[in-house]
Amino acid sequence: MTWEAALNIYDAIVEACNGFERKGKTMIYTSSNGYMFTLLNKAAEIGVRLPKDKATKFMETYDTGHYYSYGAKMKDYVLVPESLWSDKNLMVSYFEQSFAYVNTLPPK
Template identity: 35%
Template sequence: MAKRSRDDVLKIYDRLIAGTTGFERKGKTTPYTSINGNMCSFVDPDGQLCLRFSDKDLAAFQERFAAPPVLQYGRVMKGYAAVPEALLNDEPALVGWFERMVANARALKPKPTKRKRVN
């Protein structure tokens, strides 16, 4: 089966986000989600959906789907896995993995804001 277009992947991504309470898509060039300042998913410019998992879930995901590490700007993104085409074609299963990603993101320690306060 041919690789989905970036627009098709973004439609799937939007459906996943819409089904999750308290989640919204951010970013224009590289759409992403974050919770408490921690980015937890994104769609790269090539249309690859990437999810951030706990160590346990990442190992299970990589074993199940033989998912390679996610590389951005020449560096491995710790905790992230690229969603394979087969899983994009099985949205009910994808929803389960997306929910695991959300649970992990909500368990991460909040990052302090970097915005300067205006007095």
């Protein structure tokens, strides 16, 4: 998938969510409470930040792994398989869970 196509999907998911908006021009992300919680990297991959227990369950359920951006493993992030991207309700649910999670962390 091209980066532009992934950006369109990412933007559509964010637009369907409540309480936050997409940020960045070249590094695409969402943030709240001083923390980024979703990312779209240069490789056209979407990452979502989840609490450790939910991240582990996500990786087991969807047979995926940790998320990397610019070669660095992103703490608490999971790689969202492209096969899930077309399920907008599911994606919105994970984006909103991620938003709720970072808002439980101490503000930066």
